[in-house]
Amino acid sequence: MPTRFPTINPKSLHFFFTILTICLHLTPIINSRTIRRIGSPSYLSSDDSSVTYLWPLPSNFTSGNETLVVDPNLSISVSGNGGSSVIVREAIARYKTIIFKHVGSSKSRGTSNSDYDVNKVTVIVHSDDEELQLGVDESYTLLVAKNNGLSIIGEVTIEANTVYGALRGLETFSQLCSFDYGTKTVQLYNAPWFITDKPRFEFRGLLLDTSRHYYPIDIIKQIIESMSYAKLNVLHWHIIDEQSFPLEVPAYPKLWKGAYRKWERYTVEDASEIVNFAKMRGINVMAEIDVPGHAESWGTGYPDLWPSSTCREPLDVSKNFTFDVLSGILQDMRDIFPFELFHLGGDEVNTDCWNDTPHVKQWLQDMNMTAKDAYRYFVIKAQEIAISKNWTPVNWEETFNTFAEKLNPNTVVHNWLGPGVCPKAVAQGFKCIYSNQGVWYLDHLDVTWDGFYDAEPLEGITDSVEQKLVIGGEVCMWSETADPSNVQQTIWPRAAAAAERLWTSKEAAPTSNTSETALTRLHYFRCLLTRRGVQASPVTNLYARSPPIGPGSCYDQ
Amino acid sequence: MIWQTIFLGLMLQLILVIGAKYPKNINIWPMPESVEYGNQTLTISKDFNLKVDGSKYKDKSSILKDSFTRLLDVVTSNNVIEYNFGKVDQSNLLQGIHVVILSEDDQLQYGVDESYKLNILSKGNPNYAYIEAATVYGTLHAMQTFSQLCHFNLHTRKLIVSQTPISITDRPRFSYRGLHIDTSRHYQPLPMIKKVIDSMAYAKLNVLHWHIVDEQSFPLEIPSFPKLWNGAYSRPERYTVAAAADIVSYAQRRGINVLAELDVPGHARSWGIGYPALWPSKTCREPLDVSNDFTFELINGVLSDFSKIFKFRFVHLGGDEVDTSCWKLTPRIQKWLKNKGLNESTAYEYFVLRAQKIALSHGYEVINWEETFNHFGSKLDRKTVVHNWLGGGVAEQVVKAGLRCIVSNQDKWYLDHLDNDWQQVYMNEPLTNITNPEQQKLVIGGEVCAWAETIDGSNIEQTIWPRAAAAAERLWTHPDKLAKDPNEVTSRIANFRCLLNQRGVAAAPLDVPGRAAPIGPGSCYVQ
Missing domain, CATH: 3.30.379.10 (Chitobiase/beta-hexosaminidase domain 2-like)
Known part of the structure; x- marks a missing residue:
C-alpha cells in the first residue's frame, strides 16, 4: 500500500524561490546543464583545477565560480517536522567523517569561524514520517551560498519532504566538498550552487545473490553503504537458490541445513539487522525466494520437497507440504522484510523432473495438467500465498511470457532475458522492472561501463501512462564467480552507470556523446568510491573487474 | 616397575x-x-x-x-x-x-x-x-x-x-615480519592502507614496508622540498605529512612499524617533475643526477622530513635496478665521472654509500635491496640490512658476510607474481641452508611484496590475502609447529581466509591463482 507523503507547503516554496531569485541577482551564476570542462582526463594534474563532479548528476542545477572554504567544525542542524530523526542524525555523522577524512586533527590554523566561508548546514525535513516504501519522496533542494551579508539565505541549506530526500541531499553535498592539498582545507568549488533534484525512477535496484556464494554481514553492509553513494535504493536480496539456503526460517528450522557451512548462515536477527542498516540509508530490501525452479537446496533439510532423491528440481508441485513450507517461509519473512514488494522468482523452470517422477506424473494426470500447466499452477499459487500476506508479487519475465493472462494484475514483471519485454508487459497493464541481461547483468563481464550507461528502461515505450508502469530497473550481481573477494569490483563502477540512468532525467544524462558528458565524471566517481574504501575497478577496462593494465592515475584508468 | x-x-x-x-x-x-x-x-x-x-x-x-x-x-x-x-x-x-x-x-x-x-x-x-x-x-x-x-x-x-x-x-620466530605496498605505481587511498594495516594485525605481521615513491609518481608531501609532490599523479592522489603521520600512528597502535622507502638512485624519475635539475637531462631522466650536489641536498631534506614522521629504526634506501646509461649519455655527468676518476659502476656505489651516510646522520639504520650487496657488499655500512629479492640463496651469502638480511625472494614471496600459490609462499624458508646459529640470527625476518603495476584501490586486498597469511605463519610460528606439507594446514588457512571475509577483508579463494575469481559456486571454506 503506497503511503502518501506531504508535499512542500506551496507558500514556503514560494518564499524559498523569492529568496533564491534575490540571490541570483546578487551573485553571478553560470547556468549550466552539463558541468564544464569535461573531457580532459588529466585535468586534476593541473594546478588551477577546481572543478566539481557529481554522480549521479542532479536533474537541475546551477553553479558559479566561487571557491568556498568549509569550516572543519561545520555545524549541521536539522529542523522541520522531521528534525528529530535518528536516520538524519546518523547520516550527518557519517557524511562529516567522509567530508573531513583528510583534514588532520591538529588545529594548527585559525579556528575562528570567520576564517571559513561555510560554517553551517541547515537540513530542513518537512515530514516526520519515516516509512520507507516504494515511491517515497526522495526529492531535495540544495543551496550553497557564501554568507557574505548580501545573501539572505546563509550558507548551505538542504530541504526535503522526507528524511530520505535529506539523505540524498547530504550525499550530493558530500560530493561538492573536496579536500584541497594546498591549503589543507575542505573546499567547495563552483559555488554558489542551486540544485533541485529528484529521481527519474522510484525503483533503482541492485541484486545480490547469497546462494552461489555466501557474503558475511560485514560485506553486505559495505555493499549497502556503497549503494547509497550512487543513490540506489533497492537491494534485491536473492537469498536462496539451488546451491545453498543460508537463511534461518523458524517455522521450518531444517531449511538452513541447506547452508554451505555452519558459519555461512544468516539468523533472523542478522537479516533484520541488514534491513535496518539499509533503511538507515534509504534503501529497501526486496527479498526473493525463487520458486519452483531454483530451490534444490530446500530439500537438504526436507527431502520431501524434491520430486525424488535423484531428481531434485523443481520443488514437488504435487505435495501440499511444498506449499506449507512456502507459506511458512513467507510468513517468517514477512516479519523481517517490511518492503511491499516480494520476489517469487519463477525463472528457468525445467519441468523434466515432474514428468520423470512417477508420483508427480500421476498427480499431473489426476489433475489433468501438463507440466507447463503445473508450472503456472505453482507460480499462481505462490502469488496467492504472497498476496495473502500483504505482499505485491514480483516475478521473473518467464511467468509473464508463458501465462501473462493468469498472473495477478498487480504483479511486477521483472525483465531479464532481453530487450522488448517491458513494452509488452506495460501494454498489458503490468508494472515492470528492467534488467535486460545484455546490458544490466554485472556478471556479464564483457559489458563495459557505456553498455550499462546507454541502456534505456523506457526503450520502445512511448505512451506516458505505460511509461509510468516501468517502476525502474536493477543491475544484477549473480554470484557464480563472485564472492567476498571480488564482489565490489564486479559491481563498481558499472552499477554507477546504471544508477545515473535510473536517477537522472534523460535530458540531463543523454546517451549521446557520453565520453564528453559522463566518462570523466564516472572516472571521478570511481576514484571517490576507492577513497571511501570501496574496491571499484578501473572504468575503461574492456573486461570488468580486471586489474589496471599498468601504472597510472586512478582518474585515467 | x-x-x-x-x-x-x-x-x-x-x-x-x-x-x-x-x-x-x-x-x-x-x-x-x-x-x-x-x-x-x-x-x-x-x-x-x-x-x-x-x-x-x-x-x-x-x-x-x-x-x-x-x-x-x-x-x-x-x-x-x-x-x-x-x-x-x-x-x-x-x-x-x-x-x-x-x-x-x-x-x-x-x-x-x-x-x-x-x-x-x-x-x-x-x-x-x-x-x-x-x-x-x-x-x-x-x-x-x-x-x-x-x-x-x-x-x-x-x-x-x-x-x-x-x-x-x-612468541614470534622472527622479529621482522613484513608486507610491502607500493603507492607510486598506483595511489592507494587512506582507507585502503588502513584496511591493509588492520588485516596485517590479524595475521600478526608487524612491518608495513611503504614503498612510497618510485619513477611513476611522488605522492608524499615533503615540506623541505614542496615541489616534489608535483610528481603526484593528480591533486587528490597525494599524502600530506599529516596523513602519513596518521598512518604511522594507526599502524603503531596495532603493533606495526612503518618502514619508509626512498628508492635511490634508480627508481626516482618522478622527483624531477618538481625539480628537473635532478634528472641527468630532460630526455634522460633516470637515475638521479649523481654529479649534482643538489641531489644529495634533496635526499638530505627528504630524510630529515622522514625522520619526523617515520620513527622506525630503519629506513629503506632502495638501490635496486640501477641502469646507469643516462650517466654515460649525458656529457656533463660523463665529464664529472672522469674528473672524479669514477666509472658508472663505482658512481653507483658512490651514490648508495653517500645516501647511506645521510640516512645514518638522521639516526636511521639502512636497508638496501640486494644489488647493493651483490655489487659492493664489503663497502656497505656494517649495520646495513640487505633486502633479498632476486632469488633464493642470497641470505646465505649476506649472513656469511656478517650483514643482516630480510628475505623476499621474488619466486616465492612477490605477491604480484600471481602464480606463486599459497603453498609455495608457505614453504619458503628464510633460513634455508643457514645452520650456524649466529648466522641464523642475522636473518631478521622476511617480507612479502605487493608491487603495484597492476594493483590499485580495487584489488589490493585480494592480491595480498590469503597468500600473505601463509608467509605470516612461516615468519611467526616455531619451526616445530610448521607443517612440512602445506596440505596439512589447508583447512586452517581456509578458515583464516573466511575469517578475513567476515571481517570485511576481500581475501581471495585459495584454490585459484593469486586474486582470481572463484571458479564456481561453493563454500568459502573449500575454495
Whole structure:
C-alpha cells in the first residue's frame, strides 16, 4: 500500500524561490546543464583545477565560480517536522567523517569561524514520517551560498519532504566538498550552487545473490553503504537458490541445513539487522525466494520437497507440504522484510523432473495438467500465498511470457532475458522492472561501463501512462564467480552507470556523446568510491573487474 | 616397575595430547608456539570487560583500551548477539579479560618483546581470561589470538569460547615480519592502507614496508622540498605529512612499524617533475643526477622530513635496478665521472654509500635491496640490512658476510607474481641452508611484496590475502609447529581466509591463482 507523503507547503516554496531569485541577482551564476570542462582526463594534474563532479548528476542545477572554504567544525542542524530523526542524525555523522577524512586533527590554523566561508548546514525535513516504501519522496533542494551579508539565505541549506530526500541531499553535498592539498582545507568549488533534484525512477535496484556464494554481514553492509553513494535504493536480496539456503526460517528450522557451512548462515536477527542498516540509508530490501525452479537446496533439510532423491528440481508441485513450507517461509519473512514488494522468482523452470517422477506424473494426470500447466499452477499459487500476506508479487519475465493472462494484475514483471519485454508487459497493464541481461547483468563481464550507461528502461515505450508502469530497473550481481573477494569490483563502477540512468532525467544524462558528458565524471566517481574504501575497478577496462593494465592515475584508468 | 610404566604411559599420553603438532580442532592462524585445550564451553557475558589490576602499563595513549574495543567489534560484527542471560550458569560466563603487562613502555621499536601468555579457565566466579605479556604489543597479539577463539553459537545466539580450559604460550620466530605496498605505481587511498594495516594485525605481521615513491609518481608531501609532490599523479592522489603521520600512528597502535622507502638512485624519475635539475637531462631522466650536489641536498631534506614522521629504526634506501646509461649519455655527468676518476659502476656505489651516510646522520639504520650487496657488499655500512629479492640463496651469502638480511625472494614471496600459490609462499624458508646459529640470527625476518603495476584501490586486498597469511605463519610460528606439507594446514588457512571475509577483508579463494575469481559456486571454506 503506497503511503502518501506531504508535499512542500506551496507558500514556503514560494518564499524559498523569492529568496533564491534575490540571490541570483546578487551573485553571478553560470547556468549550466552539463558541468564544464569535461573531457580532459588529466585535468586534476593541473594546478588551477577546481572543478566539481557529481554522480549521479542532479536533474537541475546551477553553479558559479566561487571557491568556498568549509569550516572543519561545520555545524549541521536539522529542523522541520522531521528534525528529530535518528536516520538524519546518523547520516550527518557519517557524511562529516567522509567530508573531513583528510583534514588532520591538529588545529594548527585559525579556528575562528570567520576564517571559513561555510560554517553551517541547515537540513530542513518537512515530514516526520519515516516509512520507507516504494515511491517515497526522495526529492531535495540544495543551496550553497557564501554568507557574505548580501545573501539572505546563509550558507548551505538542504530541504526535503522526507528524511530520505535529506539523505540524498547530504550525499550530493558530500560530493561538492573536496579536500584541497594546498591549503589543507575542505573546499567547495563552483559555488554558489542551486540544485533541485529528484529521481527519474522510484525503483533503482541492485541484486545480490547469497546462494552461489555466501557474503558475511560485514560485506553486505559495505555493499549497502556503497549503494547509497550512487543513490540506489533497492537491494534485491536473492537469498536462496539451488546451491545453498543460508537463511534461518523458524517455522521450518531444517531449511538452513541447506547452508554451505555452519558459519555461512544468516539468523533472523542478522537479516533484520541488514534491513535496518539499509533503511538507515534509504534503501529497501526486496527479498526473493525463487520458486519452483531454483530451490534444490530446500530439500537438504526436507527431502520431501524434491520430486525424488535423484531428481531434485523443481520443488514437488504435487505435495501440499511444498506449499506449507512456502507459506511458512513467507510468513517468517514477512516479519523481517517490511518492503511491499516480494520476489517469487519463477525463472528457468525445467519441468523434466515432474514428468520423470512417477508420483508427480500421476498427480499431473489426476489433475489433468501438463507440466507447463503445473508450472503456472505453482507460480499462481505462490502469488496467492504472497498476496495473502500483504505482499505485491514480483516475478521473473518467464511467468509473464508463458501465462501473462493468469498472473495477478498487480504483479511486477521483472525483465531479464532481453530487450522488448517491458513494452509488452506495460501494454498489458503490468508494472515492470528492467534488467535486460545484455546490458544490466554485472556478471556479464564483457559489458563495459557505456553498455550499462546507454541502456534505456523506457526503450520502445512511448505512451506516458505505460511509461509510468516501468517502476525502474536493477543491475544484477549473480554470484557464480563472485564472492567476498571480488564482489565490489564486479559491481563498481558499472552499477554507477546504471544508477545515473535510473536517477537522472534523460535530458540531463543523454546517451549521446557520453565520453564528453559522463566518462570523466564516472572516472571521478570511481576514484571517490576507492577513497571511501570501496574496491571499484578501473572504468575503461574492456573486461570488468580486471586489474589496471599498468601504472597510472586512478582518474585515467 | 608397573607404576613406572603406567606413569610413563600417562606421560606419553599427556605429551601426545598437548604436544600434538597441529592441534586438530584449533583454528588459530598463525599457530602459536604451544596450545593446550579442553572441551568446556564458556559464554561471553554482556558486560565483557577489560581488567588491568597488577599491570605496570598505564595505557596513557589508550593503545590497550582501543585494542579491546576493536576485539569486541570484530567478534560481534558478524551476527546479532543475544545478551539475555536468563538461565545461564554464572560460572560458565566469561566476564572479561584480565591483562597484566610487565613493562610500562609503549615504544614500538624493532625487536620489541611480542611474546604473551593467554589462559582461559573453564570455570571461575567471576571468570576472566588471563593475558600476561612483557609489553602492550605482546598483549595486542594475545587479543588477536583471543578473537580467533570466539565463535557465534547459532542456537543460543551467544558468543562462546569453546575448548576451555585453554593455555597458550606464544612468541614470534622472527622479529621482522613484513608486507610491502607500493603507492607510486598506483595511489592507494587512506582507507585502503588502513584496511591493509588492520588485516596485517590479524595475521600478526608487524612491518608495513611503504614503498612510497618510485619513477611513476611522488605522492608524499615533503615540506623541505614542496615541489616534489608535483610528481603526484593528480591533486587528490597525494599524502600530506599529516596523513602519513596518521598512518604511522594507526599502524603503531596495532603493533606495526612503518618502514619508509626512498628508492635511490634508480627508481626516482618522478622527483624531477618538481625539480628537473635532478634528472641527468630532460630526455634522460633516470637515475638521479649523481654529479649534482643538489641531489644529495634533496635526499638530505627528504630524510630529515622522514625522520619526523617515520620513527622506525630503519629506513629503506632502495638501490635496486640501477641502469646507469643516462650517466654515460649525458656529457656533463660523463665529464664529472672522469674528473672524479669514477666509472658508472663505482658512481653507483658512490651514490648508495653517500645516501647511506645521510640516512645514518638522521639516526636511521639502512636497508638496501640486494644489488647493493651483490655489487659492493664489503663497502656497505656494517649495520646495513640487505633486502633479498632476486632469488633464493642470497641470505646465505649476506649472513656469511656478517650483514643482516630480510628475505623476499621474488619466486616465492612477490605477491604480484600471481602464480606463486599459497603453498609455495608457505614453504619458503628464510633460513634455508643457514645452520650456524649466529648466522641464523642475522636473518631478521622476511617480507612479502605487493608491487603495484597492476594493483590499485580495487584489488589490493585480494592480491595480498590469503597468500600473505601463509608467509605470516612461516615468519611467526616455531619451526616445530610448521607443517612440512602445506596440505596439512589447508583447512586452517581456509578458515583464516573466511575469517578475513567476515571481517570485511576481500581475501581471495585459495584454490585459484593469486586474486582470481572463484571458479564456481561453493563454500568459502573449500575454495
